[in-house]
Amino acid sequence: MPGPPTGRSARERGIVTPMFDWGAMATVQGGSLAHLTLRPGKPTADGRKTYETGVIGHGPDGAALADLVSEQICTWNTDFRTRNLRIALPDTPGAADPAAGRFVLERPSHPITITWE
Structure with a gap:
């Protein structure tokens, strides 16, 4: 950020x-x-x-x-x-899984999901 x-x-x-x-x-x-x-x-x-x-x-x-x-x-x-990077702003982001390259940045509205594919 x-x-x-x-x-x-x-x-x-x-x-x-x-x-x-x-x-x-x-x-x-x-x-x-x-x-x-x-x-x-x-x-x-x-x-x-x-x-x-x-x-x-x-x-x-x-x-x-x-x-x-x-x-x-x-x-x-x-x-x-x-790996390639994918950034999304889903309404319901799902759980973070750092070992798999999935991170969720909590925000008041629309958390940011970052996935290293």
């Missing part, structure tokens, strides 16, 4: 390094927030740029939330990266 835009002054001071110019994807849990960040990785053998995704947590349980998001990124990279 997209998070709030990050002001340029926060980036310039090195407080945050958002993934995109407009800000960063983030999640909240209780009074904590975790957002994605990006840094250059090692170039490939043919000179192409690569990047590493990181997670930064803020708040009383920010480190634990960042660890949880990091674990989910690793699961996606290992198990689902090569």
Whole structure:
């Protein structure tokens, strides 16, 4: 889920390094927030740029939330990266099944179902 835009002054001071110019994807849990960040990785053998995704947590349980998001990124990279993505907004989404690649993002109306096929 997209998070709030990050002001340029926060980036310039090195407080945050958002993934995109407009800000960063983030999640909240209780009074904590975790957002994605990006840094250059090692170039490939043919000179192409690569990047590493990181997670930064803020708040009383920010480190634990960042660890949880990091674990989910690793699961996606290992198990689902090569699969196609399907996003749906059904009236009744059914149950989530993360092991099979089916995730349900609860919202007040029309939950979002994400399936890695």
